[in-house]
Amino acid sequence: MALTGLDIYKKLPQKNCGECGIPTCLAFAMKLAAGQAQLEACPYVSEETKTELSEASAPPIRLVTIGTGDKAIKIGEEAVLFRHEKTFYNQPGLAVLVDDGMSDAEIDGKLAQIKNSQFERVGQLLRADLVAVKSSSNDAGRFTELVKKAMGTEFPLVLITDNSEVMKAALLVCAQSKPLLCAANENNFEQMANLAKENNCPLVVAAKDLNALSELVEKITAQGVKDLVLDSGSRSIKDSLKDATFIRRAALKKKFKPLGYPIIAFPCEAYDDPYMEAVAAAVSIMKYAGVIVVKDLEPWRALPLYVLRQNIYTDPQKPMQIDEGIYPIGEPDENSPVLLTTNFSLTYFTVSGEVEASKVPCWICIMDVEGLSVLTAWAAGKFIPENIGPFMKRCGITDKVSHRKVSIPGYVAQISGELEDELPDWVVEVGPREAGDIPSYLKNWSN
Amino acid sequence: MAFQAPIDTYQGKIREVIMGGESNQITVGGEIAMPFHFFEGEMSRKPVIAMEVYDVAPDNWSSAVAKPFRDVLSDPVVWAKKCQDEFGADMICLRLVSTDPNGENRDPAEAAETVKAVLEAISVPLCVYGSGNIEKDGEVLKKVAEVTEGQRVILGPSQEDNYKPITAAAIGYKHNVSGLSPIDVNMAKQLNILMTQLGLEADRLVMDPSGAALGYGLEYVYSIMERLRLAALQQNDEMTQMPILCDFGREVWKAKEAKTEDEPSWGDPEKRGILWEFMTAASMLIAGGDVLVMRHPEAVKLTKKFIEELMS
Numbered sequence: 001m002a003l004t005g006l007d008i009y010k011k012l013p014q015k016n017c018g019e020c021g022i023p024t025c026l027a028f029a030m031k032l033a034a035g036q037a038q039l040e041a042c043p044y045v046s047e048e049t050k051t052e053l054s055e056a057s058a059p060p061i062r063l064v065t066i067g068t069g070d071k072a073i074k075i076g077e078e079a080v081l082f083r084h085e086k087t088f089y090n091q092p093g094l095a096v097l098v099d100d101g102m103s104d105a106e107i108d109g110k111l112a113q114i115k116n117s118q119f120e121r122v123g124q125l126l127r128a129d130l131v132a133v134k135s136s137s138n139d140a141g142r143f144t145e146l147v148k149k150a151m152g153t154e155f156p157l158v159l160i161t162d163n164s165e166v167m168k169a170a171l172l173v174c175a176q177s178k179p180l181l182c183a184a185n186e187n188n189f190e191q192m193a194n195l196a197k198e199n200n201c202p203l204v205v206a207a208k209d210l211n212a213l214s215e216l217v218e219k220i221t222a223q224g225v226k227d228l229v230l231d232s233g234s235r236s237i238k239d240s241l242k243d244a245t246f247i248r249r250a251a252l253k254k255k256f257k258p259l260g261y262p263i264i265a266f267p268c269e270a271y272d273d274p275y276m277e278a279v280a281a282a283v284s285i286m287k288y289a290g291v292i293v294v295k296d297l298e299p300w301r302a303l304p305l306y307v308l309r310q311n312i313y314t315d316p317q318k319p320m321q322i323d324e325g326i327y328p329i330g331e332p333d334e335n336s337p338v339l340l341t342t343n344f345s346l347t348y349f350t351v352s353g354e355v356e357a358s359k360v361p362c363w364i365c366i367m368d369v370e371g372l373s374v375l376t377a378w379a380a381g382k383f384i385p386e387n388i389g390p391f392m393k394r395c396g397i398t399d400k401v402s403h404r405k406v407s408i409p410g411y412v413a414q415i416s417g418e419l420e421d422e423l424p425d426w427v428v429e430v431g432p433r434e435a436g437d438i439p440s441y442l443k444n445w446s447n
Numbered sequence: 448m449a450f451q452a453p454i455d456t457y458q459g460k461i462r463e464v465i466m467g468g469e470s471n472q473i474t475v476g477g478e479i480a481m482p483f484h485f486f487e488g489e490m491s492r493k494p495v496i497a498m499e500v501y502d503v504a505p506d507n508w509s510s511a512v513a514k515p516f517r518d519v520l521s522d523p524v525v526w527a528k529k530c531q532d533e534f535g536a537d538m539i540c541l542r543l544v545s546t547d548p549n550g551e552n553r554d555p556a557e558a559a560e561t562v563k564a565v566l567e568a569i570s571v572p573l574c575v576y577g578s579g580n581i582e583k584d585g586e587v588l589k590k591v592a593e594v595t596e597g598q599r600v601i602l603g604p605s606q607e608d609n610y611k612p613i614t615a616a617a618i619g620y621k622h623n624v625s626g627l628s629p630i631d632v633n634m635a636k637q638l639n640i641l642m643t644q645l646g647l648e649a650d651r652l653v654m655d656p657s658g659a660a661l662g663y664g665l666e667y668v669y670s671i672m673e674r675l676r677l678a679a680l681q682q683n684d685e686m687t688q689m690p691i692l693c694d695f696g697r698e699v700w701k702a703k704e705a706k707t708e709d710e711p712s713w714g715d716p717e718k719r720g721i722l723w724e725f726m727t728a729a730s731m732l733i734a735g736g737d738v739l740v741m742r743h744p745e746a747v748k749l750t751k752k753f754i755e756e757l758m759s
Contacts, residue, residue, distance in 0.1 A: 082670070082673050082674075082677070083666070083669075083670055083673075084670040084673060084674055116712075119712075119713075121662075210450050210452070211449070211450050213450075214448065214449070214450040218448065236756065237753070237756055237757060238483065238485075238756065238757050238759070241483055241733075241757075242484075242485075242486050245484065246452055246453055246486075249453040249455075250450065250453050253453060254451075254453055256448070256450070256453075257448070258448055258450070259450070274718075275718075275721070275722055275725055275749050276749070276752065276753070276756075278722055278726065279722075279725060279726055279729045279749070279753060282726050282729055282730065283729060283733060286669075286730065286733050287733065298714050298715075299712060299713050299714030299719075300713065300714030300715045300716075300718045300719035300722065301714075301718075301722060302714075303704060303713055303714070303719065304661055304662075304704070304719070304722050304723050304726045305726075307661055307662040307704070308661055308665070308726060308730065310662075311661065311662065311665050311666040311669075312666060312669070314666050316666070316667075316670055346663070346664045346667070349662075349663050349664075350663070350664075353663070353701050353702070353703070356703070357507060357701065434579075436579065437549060440549045440550075
């Protein structure tokens with residue numbers, strides 16, 4: 001069992017020097033126990049104590065890296081059960097499944113798809129992360145050929161076979177790219193653990209339930225393998241939700257070490273219906289998976305999954321922002337309306353959506369207020385005439401339009417007079433309070 | 448080290464809200480654990496799906512979502528019946544968009560006639576949402592309450608600035624109310640307090656914490672719902688124990704990813720739109736949604752399958 005704050009405190013220098021950033025050693029010990037501080041922050045702790053305490057200060061869910069280089073992905077090291085408690089840190093990797101029982105054409109199609117299903121959204125690149133390569137042939141030669149082909153995508157790999165000989169053959173060609181080996185089970189774990197150890201690769205541990213899984217993890221860690229990923233055997237949405245919840249709770253709330261690892265989910269094995277498979281993957285994004293293996297990431301399925309992952313892994317403490325600047329909607333010209341609002345991305349999305357729906361081309365001027373919504377930014381003294389005036393001058397809108405009329409959000413109607421003082425060339429018009437009223441406002445707009 | 452299932456215990460319970468008249472009642476709520484956590488508390492009531500019907504033909508629906516309703520869009524009565532009979536709607540959510548003063552500005556009595564006609568044609572419970580205009584909704588919903596007396600209709604959206612007339616109408620004519628708050632736990636709670644202080648029984652209330660689509664604020668609503676549910680169950684906070692209504696169908700079909708047809712790199716537009724709504728629905732269910740207001744019949748069908756899959 002993990003050490004308590006008091007146990008840790010006894011081993012600290014107890015100087016209360018505050019150099020770690022926390023005033024007292026006791027408070028620091030409490031933070032270590034909660035996984036909220038790193039022992040390295042203490043300059044005076046002895047090497048001996050460091051080793052002794054490393055287990056207690058280790059994150060309750062281990063960070064596991066799959067792959068190498070730019071495309072390597074990190075999973076695990078999560079700290080909460082609900083994203084509002086802090087945030088979810090490491091996005092789950094989405095893996096597309098290819099199988100050595102598939103035809104060449106099918107394999108090539110899927111490998112091309114994983115490269116092509118890429119989208120840019122709110123300044124982030126959304127894409128798949130891994131190729132899961134499965135041996136259903138149980139033939140080392142065929143599997144190795146497929147692994148070589150999959151390596152061409154440069155994505156990290158998940159190697160799926162229960163046969164340690166087949167795994168071993170594949171590792172001869174790809175071990176240096178640090179694939180995730182999938183999986184060690186009760187029959188093959190000694191060989192699989194050896195392969196993981198020799199090749200320094202992360203390893204999936206698979207069992208039929210959480211009891212068996214915990215026992216197997218302990219056997220494998222005893223062999224010296226540290227980077228593990230868990231498969232509890234559940235496949236349906238309902239059972240996966242239950243097991244993932246138990247694993248996350250056991251790791252975080254009970255500090256139960258055998259389950260302190262990221263989870264792999266297999267919607268691909270549960271659902272033939274493409275919609276259900278996608279939504280099973282969605283539930284795994286919300287509820288705690290680190291790697292999610294799906295049959296397909298055709299764009300119509302990939303885009304919503306990537307966007308959900310982006311949503312759920314957005315830091316709830318930090319508002320989403322977009323860049324300051326002028327955003328043309330439709331094909332606005334020198335006579336088009338000019339709308340002003342803040343750079344909170346939800347504000348921007350809502351406003352731009354309504355402008356688009358109105359079919360009136362517009363210029364939207366987005367001012368940087370550190371991602372706050374209109375009212376909050378105004379209350380915080382950021383979205384005020386003294387700041388808006390200079391913004392309107394520097395953003396370059398004067399070169400885009402020949403008229404001088406700007407519409408401001410209805411919620412800050414009270415600033416219109418003062419803003420006209422700041423912008424003597426401009427007419428400041430109060431627009432609607434709610435974005436939903438923008439279309440009717442624009443219909444009646446004239447410069 | 449032996450594994451022991453880390454079961455949570457909860458103090459609170461979600462209230463049960465009965466909807467519909469004598470002969471067609473449905474009850475929602477009653478949860479005693481977090482959503483679909485059957486391993487620590489039963490979930491005796493299934494989440495329900497209310498399909499949207501507009502009282503005037505919408506002119507801005509994308510073709511993917513307008514297509515299944517092509518023949519009924521201009522007749523709310525036939526439209527509602529189709530949702531019930533063909534698409535398996537558990538409820539109908541009738542939106543009185545015609546009453547918007549910035550639009551057709553239909554008067555309350557005329558709008559209420561439509562409500563009455565729809566109610567007579569269907570055998571599933573009804574939810575009636577006004578246009579969202581603060582002042583007008585108060586007048587419209589009062590008239591609606593009157594002509595549907597005793598049918599336990601959900602009247603909404605009741606907001607901070609118009610909850611009084613709407614709540615009074617619900618008390619007078621024995622209906623339920625949906626309280627709309629702007630993605631904020633405390634404001635959702637405050638609205639419940641205000642409405643119950645007027646004398647509305649707490650088990651006639653559902654909470655609408657604002658609708659959001661995947662990619663357009665979903666994560667905010669998702670977390671607000673989880674927080675409301677945790678407050679209700681773990682802290683036994685009575686004023687958060689109302690079932691949650693999720694009004695996201697119309698938000699989904701505003702999203703460009705759901706409705707854009709000329710973006711080949713995004714793949715099949717029809718399937719993409721349906722999945723956009725289905726995935727939003729699944730997220731809302733996982734966060735604690737009890738009543739989902741939805742639009743596309745295929746997304747409704749898939750969501751029902753998802754609920755069955757989880758409840759089986």
